[in-house]
Amino acid sequence: MCEDREENQMKIKPKVMKAITRTIIEGLETNGTWVKSWACGLPQNYITKKAYRGMNLLLTSMKGYDSPYWLSMKQVNTKGGKVKKGERATWILTPLIQKRKDKDGKEQTFLYGFGACKIWNIEQTTLEVPENVEREIKPITRCVEIVEGYENSPVIIHEGVQACYNPSTDEVGMPKPQTFPNEEKYYKTLFHELSHSTGHKKRLDRELKGKYDKVSYSFEELVAEMGSLFLCAEAGIDMNTKNSQAYINGWITYLKNNEEAIIKASSKAQKSCDLIVGGE
Secondary structure, eight states: OHHHHHHHGGGSOHHHHHHHHHHHHHHHHHHSSSOOOOTTOSOEETTTOOBOOHHHHHHHHTTOOSOOEEEOHHHHHHTTOOBOTTOOOEEEEEEEEEEEEOTTSOEEEEEEEEEEEEEEEGGGBSSOOOOOOOOOOOOTHHHHHHHHTOTTOOEEEEOSSOOEEETTTTEEEEOOGGGSSSHHHHHHHHHHHHHHHTTSTTTTOOOOOGGGSHHHHHHHHHHHHHHHHHHHHHHTOOOOOOOOHHHHHHHHHHHHHOTTHHHHHHHHHHHHHHHHHTOO
16 A cells, blocks of 8 residues: 555646645745744644644645644635635645455555645635644653654664664664753754664665665655654654755755655655654
């Protein structure tokens, strides 16, 4: 099923794929960051209150609105509102699902591809914007819980001055926490390396060829960076730490030349996050 999912992601219309990639690139160029954090929660549908995940988390959060609430045109109209003149929609992905019987006659649900639809932040509409109700602030101990809750995790060694993951020994090397400017940057870095570790052959079995294969290496770095940010979102810590401009520019160049990579990477990053926190 996972293989079918990745193959059929390419069925997305080229103009939609370009719009999605452009959103990511514009966010990087404008904000220098992947994901915006909110005191009132992650981006979510205003009606269902279901939070966006994976690719859709990136697409909505990079727009920079203060409100996390989003609606389709139909939902805006149902609520008696209108989209303000001149406002541009945001594309998100929608799963295409069908039910059919397997060879044993049991009904199964299959994901056979992705479509796309337009949504608007509530600030782009005439609807009343709800006041941000502060969620319960999660202490940094949530990061500790995530790390300790990672079943069959690699060994974490605090030595040296570099952060890295070694797949041959299944070890994560980290500088000592006190060498980081703050705890948030320490955990964001640790989450990045732990995301790499999910690619080990005994876990999610991704290609971890290292710098010798530039294409594979670039893609894996993209997966790990997005996985780190998803884990930061799970922990409730600030995700707006600035990367170096050279690093950001490097990803922009890569994404401009590989429009489909961002879709595949976000899917693998979400699986990586789910494995670490023990989700589905």
